[in-house]
Amino acid sequence: MDAHHVPVLLEETLGFLAPGRRPGGLFVDATVGLGGHAEALLARAPEARLLGLDRDLQALELAARRLAPFGDRVRLEHAVFDRLEEVLERLGTGPVAGVLADLGVSSLQLDVAERGFSFRRDGPLDMRMGIADLTAADLVNESSEEELERIFRDYGEERHARRIARAIARARAETPITTTGQLKSLIDRIKGWASREEKIDPATRVFQALRIEVNQELAGLTALIDQTIRQLEPDGRLVIISYHSLEDRIVKNRMRELSQGEVDQITGRTRSETRLIETLTRKPVRPADEEIAFNPRSRSAKLRAARRI
């Protein structure tokens, strides 16, 4: 399959990672996806080496093909990114010069109806990025009404969480909900006029919430940041691109804590000598209008970067 994924905030990402600063350095793309950012980094810095992780085998196969011209400068591993340290230790790599995480789903996952991520295409209600136990259909049909309400509220910030959870519980008692189309039309019916005030499709928040729960997307993020900080060499860089406010909040808060240092229990002051990183982005970097026009998927992207002290 010929899948295209236009890398988001590419120049900005390379600017912060600055691979040329560290000839021969090891860079980790924790979400290598279809290899867009990775390819540009390897081309830009001819001595850099790259370790790419992804939980999605299909993505890794495509990345392997795309990155083949770089030969043994590239190594790809099938893993969730909160196993980063384990992978680095197994490979015995030594310190890392930079880590990139471009969160969320790839075009490959969104565009293939069978993967069940998109409410724009009818397909099985799956949503697994790979390495996940339950499908979205398992959650929708087997979770309690209260649990569904919590998922929609916490991970989708959906104002109609309770009504939608109740409607699902009622509908599945008659027929299990197994396709994206079934779920989408149910949400459309419930939200109806009420969703006209939102600028997004009525199903967006529920689909986002299920995806986050299926793939436990938020759980691994703090772990990834902490492991990265332990593995980065001095002046090593961390760049994270997130696509919704829940992810961005986690990144922002953890980066802030690590850049302030520990609080002294006696004086209550932060001890600046314990600072681990310096943030390189006071505010998140957003794509320019031209990038959004050219690549609409980039519209919600926010990039934050930091440098290991």
Ligand SMILES: C[S@@+](CC[C@H](N)C(=O)[O-])C[C@H]1O[C@@H](n2cnc3c(N)ncnc32)[C@H](O)[C@@H]1O
């Ligand atoms: C937005 S895409 C990355 C696209 C890539 N930067 C490119 O330019 O082609 C995100 C990728 O991260 C992967 N992913 C998401 N969460 C992950 C996790 N916890 N561990 C490993 N991979 C993950 C997804 O499977 C997907 O392939």
